[in-house]
Amino acid sequence: MAQTLIEKIIAKAAGRNRVQKGEIVFVSPHRILSHDNSAAISKIFKQIGAPVVWDPKRIIIALDHAVPPPDERKALNHKIIREFVQEHNIEHFYDCGTGICHQVLPENGHVLPGTIIFGSDSHTTTHGAFGAAGIPIGRTETASVWAIGKTWLKVPETIKIILTGHLKKGVYAKDVILFLIGQIGASGANYKSVEFSGDTVSRMSISERMTLCNLSAEMGAKAGMVAFDETTRDWLDKRVREDYEPLSADDNAEYEKIFEYNLEELGPQVACPHKVDNVRSIKDLPHTNIDVALLGTCTNGRLDDLKIAAEIMEGKSVAPSVRFLVYPASKSVLLDALRLGYIEKLVTAGAQLAVPSCGPCLGAYGGILAPEENCISTANRNFKGRMGCKQDTGIYLASPATVAHSALAGHITTEQK
Amino acid sequence: MKLEGRVWIFKDDDINTDLIYPGKYTYEPLSNKEQAAHAMEDFDPHFSKEVEKHDILVTGNNFGCGSSREQAVTCLKHSGVDAIIASSFARLFYRNAINSALAVVECPQLVEFFFEKIEKTGSACTDFLISIDLSKGRIFSESREFSFPSWDDLAVQIFESGGLVEFTKQKLSGR
Numbered sequence: 001m002a003q004t005l006i007e008k009i010i011a012k013a014a015g016r017n018r019v020q021k022g023e024i025v026f027v028s029p030h031r032i033l034s035h036d037n038s039a040a041i042s043k044i045f046k047q048i049g050a051p052v053v054w055d056p057k058r059i060i061i062a063l064d065h066a067v068p069p070p071d072e073r074k075a076l077n078h079k080i081i082r083e084f085v086q087e088h089n090i091e092h093f094y095d096c097g098t099g100i101c102h103q104v105l106p107e108n109g110h111v112l113p114g115t116i117i118f119g120s121d122s123h124t125t126t127h128g129a130f131g132a133a134g135i136p137i138g139r140t141e142t143a144s145v146w147a148i149g150k151t152w153l154k155v156p157e158t159i160k161i162i163l164t165g166h167l168k169k170g171v172y173a174k175d176v177i178l179f180l181i182g183q184i185g186a187s188g189a190n191y192k193s194v195e196f197s198g199d200t201v202s203r204m205s206i207s208e209r210m211t212l213c214n215l216s217a218e219m220g221a222k223a224g225m226v227a228f229d230e231t232t233r234d235w236l237d238k239r240v241r242e243d244y245e246p247l248s249a250d251d252n253a254e255y256e257k258i259f260e261y262n263l264e265e266l267g268p269q270v271a272c273p274h275k276v277d278n279v280r281s282i283k284d285l286p287h288t289n290i291d292v293a294l295l296g297t298c299t300n301g302r303l304d305d306l307k308i309a310a311e312i313m314e315g316k317s318v319a320p321s322v323r324f325l326v327y328p329a330s331k332s333v334l335l336d337a338l339r340l341g342y343i344e345k346l347v348t349a350g351a352q353l354a355v356p357s358c359g360p361c362l363g364a365y366g367g368i369l370a371p372e373e374n375c376i377s378t379a380n381r382n383f384k385g386r387m388g389c390k391q392d393t394g395i396y397l398a399s400p401a402t403v404a405h406s407a408l409a410g411h412i413t414t415e416q417k
Numbered sequence: 418m419k420l421e422g423r424v425w426i427f428k429d430d431d432i433n434t435d436l437i438y439p440g441k442y443t444y445e446p447l448s449n450k451e452q453a454a455h456a457m458e459d460f461d462p463h464f465s466k467e468v469e470k471h472d473i474l475v476t477g478n479n480f481g482c483g484s485s486r487e488q489a490v491t492c493l494k495h496s497g498v499d500a501i502i503a504s505s506f507a508r509l510f511y512r513n514a515i516n517s518a519l520a521v522v523e524c525p526q527l528v529e530f531f532f533e534k535i536e537k538t539g540s541a542c543t544d545f546l547i548s549i550d551l552s553k554g555r556i557f558s559e560s561r562e563f564s565f566p567s568w569d570d571l572a573v574q575i576f577e578s579g580g581l582v583e584f585t586k587q588k589l590s591g592r
Contacts, residue, residue: 024571036444037486043446048585066444073445080446122485122509138513139487144585152571186431187479191508220482222508275431362440362484383435383483385459 002250030115099330128213131228173208182279190220293407296327300378318350319410363388461540481510
């Protein structure tokens with residue numbers, strides 16, 4: 001019987017020829033990632049009582065949430081992680097300043113097509129951009145994988161999303177995925193795997209595909225994937241040293257649902273407070289003032305995102321009422337953006353530049369809102385209180401272009417100032 | 418295995434992990450008691466003070482959506498909650514709950530029955546009692562009986578071991 005991409009990847013990781021939908025199998029991941037939560041995971045690992053970790057080469061830890069630590073508790077949290085890394089010879093440890101885990105992993109060649117990446121972070125779905133199954137799991141599960149090298153998965157149903165047509169100027173992958181979340185709903189892909197395909201997706205860069213797969217978590221997806229193609233190969237060639245075997249869905253694979261959208265007429269989108277599926281066209285949004293504009297996070301903190309914003313902001317100034325925060329997704333992104341002059345343009349326009357990290361997105365550190373403030377953000381969640389203050393605050397999610405235009409104007413807009 | 422307790426109704430869909438356990442506490446090593454004190458803080462600030470041992474939550478669709486943070490499960494467990502009955506759960510919350518041995522039951526009919534009993538959306542502490550028979554897939558309340566699909570065998574094994582930590586210990590020692 002024909003199989004979907006996730007079925008093939010799970011079968012391979014379980015050492016089987018094929019698996020059935022709904023079946024529970026034990027699988028071993030190619031890599032398992034965690035971040036600032038690794039201290040809590042190490043505590044559970046100790047409770048389990050395994051003398052050594054399963055494989056110190058396959059466990060990856062990147063510190064990115066509270067970076068550099070703003071207080072004693074968070075500093076201690078990092079210290080516990082460094083001690084664990086030393087004690088167990090964890091080979092791939094990326095300390096503060098290297099970048100956000102979902103950026104650092106592929107940049108360092110850890111994500112291979114056709115494999116499973118487990119991550120103790122809900123946006124592990126990002127790695128689907130490389131034809132891998134990035135599957136989020138919890139802390140206890142991560143500790144258990146550290147100990148025994150495997151955990152259980154239920155083989156999910158797959159939803160296929162076919163996207164066609166050229167995007168209009170000023171419309172980006174972020175607008176596409178926000179639109180899809182609005183259509184499909186916050187739980188529309190719960191427990192399911194999502195395959196993105198169609199000519200629009202084929203034309204997308206790796207960075208744009210990462211935005212799609214990252215936000216498929218906000219439809220509830222277990223994994224969101226784009227099949228391996230030449231774009232993937234070109235990107236990986238410069239970074240991956242291991243051999244890999246790309247997998248793809250069979251032509252007549254069985255899907256639970258197939259959605260097809262032509263995107264030629266799509267305009268810029270915004271997810272309004274306090275749910276990610278509360279999506280509108282920006283042209284239908286009433287006048288909305290903003291106090292903070294955030295460019296960055298695992299969703300949109302990459303080089304092309306900074307470029308889009310830098311070009312919009314060149315020679316202009318951020319509105320006096322706005323704090324414009326720029327968080328490059330990694331050290332590598334920051335260095336490239338420096339060389340190419342994007343950082344200079346952004347900072348000259350009024351950006352506050354931060355260390356590569358993701359703190360403000362979840363109110364972990366930096367960029368906290370005050371009561372009654374609004375934020376326009378390139379991040380992935382707009383839940384009430386998400387950015388550290390719940391009292392009459394509102395978070396609006398949009399593309400880097402919309403964030404840049406809005407930072408200049410002081411209200412949400414897609415128009416050139 | 419049977420669970421019995423008083424009902425809290427959280428009349429809403431998509432109650433996310435930030436409402437259950439705010440992100441600002443997620444990367445601080447808090448004790449069980451401290452975690453419990455923040456349970457549902459941004460949804461109902463009174464909950465952590467009024468919740469009692471063995472209470473049962475009844476809520477709508479996609480409960481626990483958002484972050485993978487396990488404290489969203491453990492803060493409720495440490496606050497005394499024995500079970501959550503929802504129309505549906507977000508995947509990560511569901512897995513985390515089984516792995517932490519907190520009973521999670523999907524029963525939309527029961528949720529609808531209780532949602533009709535209160536007017537406003539939001540949180541309500543009630544005098545209703547619920548009895549859940551986990552092995553038989555039955556719930557009894559207000560002279561009514563509801564059924565829910567039984568768990569997968571592996572989920573039952575993990576739950577009965579007392580959670581994934583104990584389950585993994587058993588695997589390690591070859592039991």
